Amino acid sequence: MTAPDRLTILTYHSLDDTGSVVSIPPSLFVQQMQSLTEIGFQGISLGQALDNRRSTGRWPEHRVAITFDDGFANFHKHALPVLTRYGFSATVFIVTGHVGQDNDWAPPPDELGRQPMLSWPQIKELSDAGIEIGAHTRTHPDLCKVSAKELDTEIAGSVADIEQHIDQPVKTFAYPYGYVSPAATSVAAKLFHGAVTTRLGRAGNDDPTQLPRVDTYYFKHLPAFRAVVEGRSDAYLALRRWGRVAGRLVRAVTTRNSA
Numbered sequence: 001m002t003a004p005d006r007l008t009i010l011t012y013h014s015l016d017d018t019g020s021v022v023s024i025p026p027s028l029f030v031q032q033m034q035s036l037t038e039i040g041f042q043g044i045s046l047g048q049a050l051d052n053r054r055s056t057g058r059w060p061e062h063r064v065a066i067t068f069d070d071g072f073a074n075f076h077k078h079a080l081p082v083l084t085r086y087g088f089s090a091t092v093f094i095v096t097g098h099v100g101q102d103n104d105w106a107p108p109p110d111e112l113g114r115q116p117m118l119s120w121p122q123i124k125e126l127s128d129a130g131i132e133i134g135a136h137t138r139t140h141p142d143l144c145k146v147s148a149k150e151l152d153t154e155i156a157g158s159v160a161d162i163e164q165h166i167d168q169p170v171k172t173f174a175y176p177y178g179y180v181s182p183a184a185t186s187v188a189a190k191l192f193h194g195a196v197t198t199r200l201g202r203a204g205n206d207d208p209t210q211l212p213r214v215d216t217y218y219f220k221h222l223p224a225f226r227a228v229v230e231g232r233s234d235a236y237l238a239l240r241r242w243g244r245v246a247g248r249l250v251r252a253v254t255t256r257n258s259a
Contacts, residue, residue: 043088
């Protein structure tokens with residue numbers, strides 16, 4: 001029987017010890033990358049995974065796509081040396097309007113607080129080292145609430161910003177907060193090979209502009225992390241995904257009834 005054509009796309013944000021919902025400790029990241037090698041997997045960028053699917057019709061085997069949202073400066077300090085040690089690549093999605101500044105596009109989690117973002121020289125260094133640089137808009141807005149003009153400025157503008165500084169094409173995109181609209185996916189389909197959401201699951205025969213991912217914050221226990229990567233937790237992921245949907249429906253009904 002042919003193995004299911006699936007790819008685990010991991011989501012990271014900040015590597016720090018604050019304990020915030022968008023953070024994991026740098027020491028745990030080292031352990032996770034070591035675990036990948038122990039189970040025979042290699043970490044690659046989202047662009048590499050998409051290129052394989054475009055050329056062969058399948059996701060690459062024994063590979064996991066590693067993605068980092070926002071572009072925190074601690075990627076350069078903590079992730080790059082580890083990825084280099086294991087010969088891995090990854091994708092870092094950049095909020096271009098905050099490069100060299102901090103994460104003040106919205107109130108950050110209390111535990112996280114203000115954190116510095118990557119600078120353009122650091123981003124160029126990452127690109128030269130084989131890390132894929134993807135787009136994450138200019139100011140990290142909810143794309144479901146912006147006008148068509150703002151949508152183009154945010155998405156296409158971020159691509160232009162990145163390409164100006166790294167002299168490489170931008171092939172991938174991450175929707176801020178994972179919020180997806182038909183207008184946003186339409187723009188993404190024109191500009192990118194693929195785009196990722198926060199929908200929980202492993203990528204299969206999905207629309208390339210709406211790829212699911214697995215947030216590593218919820219799989220800090222190494223056996224659980226390995227099970228997700230190897231595809232032994234797909235039923236659990238589906239159950240949690242539907243639980244999220246049910247939770248949103250309950251909250252929506254509660255809000256409407258209390259209005």
